[in-house]
Amino acid sequence: MSTQQEQLDFIERHLVYDIFKDFGPEASLEFHKVECSNGLDGFMSALYTVTLELVIRERKRTEVVLVKFMKGTEEFRESSNSYIQFANEIFAYAEILPAYENVLRTSHLESEVVSNWVPRCYFARFGQVEGLSNGRESVLALKHLKNDGYQLGPRLILRRDHLEAMVGLIGPFHALGYATRILQPQVHARLRAGVVDMPFVSESGKAIFDVLYRVAFDRFYEFYDRQKEQLLKDTDPGFGAAIERLREKYFKQPTQLLEWIRTNSYAADQADSHFATFLHGDYNRNNVLFHYGADDKVDGIKAIDFQELRFSTTAIDLSFFLYMNTASEGREEIYAELLRKYHSHMIQMLELVLRRNQDELTDDRGAELLKEYSFERFNGHFKRYAFYGALVCMHFLPWLLGNEKDCAELSRLFDTDMHGPAFHQLSMDIAGDEANEEIFKIVRHAYEHGYMDEI
Template identity: 35%
Template sequence: MDGDRRETYLKQQLLTEILSRNPDLRGAKVLQCTLRMPQSMDGFMATIYNLEVTFRETGCSESKDLNILIKVMKGDEDFRRQSLGLILFPNEINVYRNILPAFKQLITDSKSSIEAGTWCPRIYYSEQGSFPGYSDQFETILAMQNVQCLGFVSGPRLDLDEDHLTLMTRKIAQFHACSYALRILNNQKLNQLVEAIIPLNFIQDGKIFFESCDLVFRYTQERMYKYFDANTELVADTNVRADIEMLRKIYGSEPSRLMQRCLEQDDVYSVILHGDYNRNNVLFKYQNETPVDMIMIDFQENRFGSPALDLSFFMYMNMTEDVRERSWDRILRCYHQELFECICKITDLPADDVRLEPYSFESIMLHLNDYLAYGAMIAVKFLPVMMGLPEEVELIVHYFHNDIHADGFKEIIQKSGGDVANRRIMSVVSHCSRMGYLKFLWK
């Protein structure tokens, strides 16, 4: 019965709201409406519906098609509370309702050439609260354009080449630039946007706040240290070995404390973040097999903090060792060039204006170096899952949804992906050390 209730709500009440709220759809007559739940789009914490609508505009004889993806929270109240869904999903709604419109208005007012309309899918509806026609729980409902119809598709499963990485770098630089421009032009507006973000902490009031995340961090870092101890010959650099030992000494039993340290905020460099910026949460458009455009989705882990969090996430997760060694510095320079140019365009300030001094390449890099370790620790956590066999991933998802404290959860997390994943994790942490991103351990 719940399934029938939800289908009726989405096909009738929600569709009516969508048509009435979007000026170009207002007054349209629905000719046909189909609701599906594509298994290929099923989310880890969200249920995804595909609403396909055929309609006719007032005064027109030809029909048109509308393809909408609807995203709602999965699970009962306990699951949503334990997985922090009651923070993640409202924050995503806030991004689409308030943050992105404010950024786009900022760019429109500046009359700059930045194409903010290409950052994300078109949003038809974004609300949270009580929806009695859908369920008796608190819900968030997000209805967006299915951009697969525009040719946007998932990229390679894990490893990205320079073309993909450059697109991701430029888009996130444009997004971050809006926070810096607002700080220069209208700090009050920036503060209002930031205050509406529900804090997503690893530790809060001295206690572990994100329990499921903490467990996975502990299990995967324990795995890393075991592999390090058994294969010390893989880390020939004595400075790297010293960094790993210091990392274990300070944060080995409390990895969430390290992650919380990465969430430090300041009044100069903190920006509104995507928060989960990696290949999983972007879609690419191709011409002759070359990526030519990219769109961002899934802002659930939206935060306010160092831009290093977004940058280091996809750089450590989605770059092979070869690409990392060849392109790391180029990607950072690409990020800064796009960031600085966008700040100048939005603020209409010359590059030598004193207000832009904190955003010079040297100043930005000094800041980023203190927080780029975030992505390395995220990679230690997620790479084993991304590199696991399908049956390993299925088992991890099962435990995550049913019993994260089961012995089997720790066992599968620590073996998923095998030695191939172990070697990649070790190469990530070694690179992080060689680049000087672990120097904060010795202060």
């Protein structure tokens, strides 16, 4: 593993030059500086900010670049899936996004460029990185968007304009995965082979997902058993039965349910497997940046952090995003609206690309393909796998609802001793029953919409 000094040396000796070259032969570099960044958002990464003062055609320009390295010991990298996560993130920038760009370009849709969806990428490398260390490393250099006015959204609940911007980004992203499979099957097969599978189950039973979902189920059922009478008051009798069925089937190993969602959704014998594609994997408010117009409404959005990229059901991206970023009050209405808007954005992009390639498809074939992605079929598929979002909220929502001190301590324990009793206990306690009640509301919503029917 590389040390901080080795990372700083790599930036100074190699990366600054690679970034500078991206501005062409007419650019000159007058000055640069490198700063270490700290914060909870980088708890699996070592982050640096590189500022370059450039002169291009006699005009001065300041470019700020965020550089991201994999951090942690060899043991931490293995147990936290860092090697898989960082390999897939680099693959997203180096292969998947350029392939989508090519689909648009060959469809004469240059105005829909994928590069508008993510920060400009200057360098993306995983594996043996010359000049860094002898082990597997990850280096990603992206344009820092703070000077362009982009910023993270609210910590918890997003406004409608935030939510609509997010579905407006992820819908076309998924659509281009479908379009690549239909129009360029060999490219799609190459991309599919390049994504490293990240199973939720592990042989050791001590990997990161084992730890996080063990706590999640322990916490949920401790609260449920303690408050059962009040929680089930005036609810459908089948709800309590569904919770007990979930406990009976998956309490001993919660990750088996996550793994079933991940793999069953693209199994060859599933009639709706065509809804599986390349996912962001961690599509949440902390992994997108918003830009605001004069009216303080969102007028731009870019996605970041593709570390949990997977090939699986789009319900993974959508259910997590919808449950994590909508308030329990009013969720019923806005959740349904956002699903419709997501599908509208997705199908519009897919239809546009297919129409531009109609010479390769008969009219009947194009129409039949679009029927396969109709809202009715999408919604049926989503219903089968949308409990994924509730599962992730079980472990993640308390972290967001916790106070800054507890979050910092939880992050420290995650880094140093995720298997220890202190990490487990703080994960059980953080944010208290406020978080437990919100989680329960999410599970109840999932039950009421049939998301627990097949588990």
